[in-house]
Amino acid sequence: MYDTMDLIVPILIIAAIAVIILAFFKSMKEINDNKKAPLLSVPAKVAGKRTDIIKRNQPNAGDLSGAHGYTVVNTTYYVSFEIEDGERKEFIVDHSIYNTLLEETKGTLSFKGTKFISFE
Numbered sequence: 001m002y003d004t005m006d007l008i009v010p011i012l013i014i015a016a017i018a019v020i021i022l023a024f025f026k027s028m029k030e031i032n033d034n035k036k037a038p039l040l041s042v043p044a045k046v047a048g049k050r051t052d053i054i055k056r057n058q059p060n061a062g063d064l065s066g067a068h069g070y071t072v073v074n075t076t077y078y079v080s081f082e083i084e085d086g087e088r089k090e091f092i093v094d095h096s097i098y099n100t101l102l103e104e105t106k107g108t109l110s111f112k113g114t115k116f117i118s119f120e
Helices: 004-036 095-100
Strands: 039-058 070-083 088-093 106-112 115-119
Touching (some): 070 095, 070 115, 088 095
Antiparallel strands (some): 039 106, 106 115
8 A cells, every 4th residue: 555655755856846847937027027018118216225145054075964064145136216296116237236225316217017127
């Protein structure tokens, strides 16, 4: 007779593969939608800035204990803009752009869909 694990493991593997495939297609749809979106340039001001830092230990040379590994740090930079009509939009930006923008700075925000283009 089958053990419970013989049934659960394949279901979990199929579910994990399905999640990966769905995430891939969602990402591709967002990229395609951004390509099709019109380039908008609107007056706006920098409303806020934030970062999201993810740290994880990476093992070296097959050392699964992580004792001889190194830490990988990934930082994502976000900037929120307030458009003249009061709407806020948040974009992921490059660290060099993040460092040059100051809160309350006014200018022209250019974007396509959910993709940041520039702020001048």
